[in-house]
Amino acid sequence: MAEPVISATGLSKSYGDFQAVRGIDLRVEPGEVFAFLGPNGAGKTTTVEILEGYRERSGGEVRVLGEDPARIDRAWRERVGVVLQECRLTPELTVREAVAQYAGYYPSPRAVDETVSLVGLEGRADVRTSKLSGGQQRRLDVALALVGDPELLFLDEPTTGFDPSARRQAWEVIGTLRDLGKTIILTTHYMDEAQALADRVAILAAGEIVAQGPPGRLGDRDERATRISFRLGAGRSPDELPATARELARVDGHEVSIEAQDPVPVLLELTRWATDAGLLLDGLEVRQPSLEDVYLELTSPAAPADAGHGERPRRDSG
Numbered sequence: 024m025a026e027p028v029i030s031a032t033g034l035s036k037s038y039g040d041f042q043a044v045r046g047i048d049l050r051v052e053p054g055e056v057f058a059f060l061g062p063n064g065a066g067k068t069t070t071v072e073i074l075e076g077y078r079e080r081s082g083g084e085v086r087v088l089g090e091d092p093a094r095i096d097r098a099w100r101e102r103v104g105v106v107l108q109e110c111r112l113t114p115e116l117t118v119r120e121a122v123a124q125y126a127g128y129y130p131s132p133r134a135v136d137e138t139v140s141l142v143g144l145e146g147r148a149d150v151r152t153s154k155l156s157g158g159q160q161r162r163l164d165v166a167l168a169l170v171g172d173p174e175l176l177f178l179d180e181p182t183t184g185f186d187p188s189a190r191r192q193a194w195e196v197i198g199t200l201r202d203l204g205k206t207i208i209l210t211t212h213y214m215d216e217a218q219a220l221a222d223r224v225a226i227l228a229a230g231e232i233v234a235q236g237p238p239g240r241l242g243d244r245d246e247r248a249t250r251i252s253f254r255l256g257a258g259r260s261p262d263e264l265p266a267t268a269r270e271l272a273r274v275d276g277h278e279v280s281i282e283a284q285d286p287v288p289v290l291l292e293l294t295r296w297a298t299d300a301g302l303l304l305d306g307l308e309v310r311q312p313s314l315e316d317v318y319l320e321l322t323s324p325a326a327p328a329d330a331g332h333g334e335r336p337r338r339d340s341g
Contacts, residue, residue: 025053026089028175028206029074033083036069043069045230046083051208056201058209058217061227062322067210068179070227074208075105075177088175101129104168104176112163114153118144121152122166129171142166142196158189165196176200177208182216194219214315224314228322238314247312248282251289253304255279265296 029051036044044066051057059067072078073085076092076099085092090099112121122139126132133141139148142162147155155163161181168176178197182190190213197220200207211217217224218238225235234241254277255261261274267289271281283289286309297304 027051027086028053028055029057029085029087029208031074031083031085034070034073034080034085035082036066036073036078037081043230044073044080047227047230047232049225049232051206053206054201054204055222056197056207056209056220058211058221058224059227060211060214060217060224060318065227065322066230067227071177071179071208071210075103076100101171102174104171104173106164106168106176106178106181110160110164110167112152115151117149117151118155118163118166119148121163122170125167126170131172132170133172135170138166138170141169141199143192156189158185158192161185161189161193162196165193165200169200173205175206175208179210180212181209182211182213190216214313214318218314226318226321233321234317241314241317248284249286250310250312251281251283251286251293251308252310253279253293253307256302256305259302263300265292267292268296 027050029049031047031049034044034047034049035042047066047070059071061067069078073080074087074092076087076095079093088099088102092099116124118139119135123135126135126138136145136148139145142165144159144162144166147159152160152163165178165181181197182193185193194216197207197209201220209217209221221238223236224238224241225232226241227233255274257277259277261269261272261279264272264279268279268281271283271289273280281289290309293304296302
């Protein structure tokens with residue numbers, strides 16, 4: 024079994040009496056896209072900065088690429104790429120010149136033109152960085168982190184402020200990095216981004232990991248009831264619904280919602296009833312709990328300490 028790229032046991036960070044990170048356990052495998060989710064102040068940035076070697080921890084054991092990030096050297100740095108939320112580049116440089124400049128910092132960099140092409144900027148290689156759009160700037164940020172051919176990439180909220188089109192383009196770039204076998208640590212506030220990109224997700228709240236696992240199974244999403252909703256037509260009474268649907272239904276005016284562990288029999292009964300009666304199930308929607316639903320539940324101030332499911336990490340009380 025391959026050694027993990029990142030492993031942490033009891034990782035903690037305190038500032039005086041304030042505990043920003045409280046005994047986190049973590050394991051990230053080679054080639055994995057691992058996402059951190061959590062509200063502001065949850066401890067995401069602090070945790071990632073410790074893993075990057077930019078912030079000292081207060082306690083616990085941490086290994087990143089086999090080394091303690093608190094005691095790393097230049098050779099270790101050359102194996103890691105970091106994309107910050109915002110990078111400032113010399114505006115007079117072209118895209119190719121900026122990537123070439125960063126390539127000079129590494130003993131065995133990736134070819135400049137290959138790197139530019141990899142992030143989809145080959146058509147803008149001779150454009151000054153000050154003339155790039157926001158999405159193109161972000162692609163260049165990734166290129167600068169990638170030109171050293173790192174094994175591990177940290178992407179800090181890579182699509183914040185992007186329009187939907189630019190976000191999708193950024194996702195394509197991250198997908199390309201996954202195909203190259205890079206291990207990626209992603210922090211994001213976007214649930215759909217974590218859902219689309221991450222192999223596993225850790226949700227942080229108040230300095231602790233409250234749930235960890237594949238996005239589709241986090242918080243036992245795959246075992247939760249499916250919600251069926253639709254609107255009854257004017258003049259129709261909930262008493263007219265077929266037996267199973269009527270028993271499970273919650274009705275608010277003309278809005279009907281039904282939660283069922285197995286939605287297929289309920290949907291079959293409903294559609295047969297509607298077809299026989301010549302009715303439309305207006306606004307019919309069948310929906311399982313989303314990652315956002317689970318996230319809001321687990322990060323709510325009222326959430327119980329044992330609310331998280333999935334791959335439950337061990338948590339220290341300190």
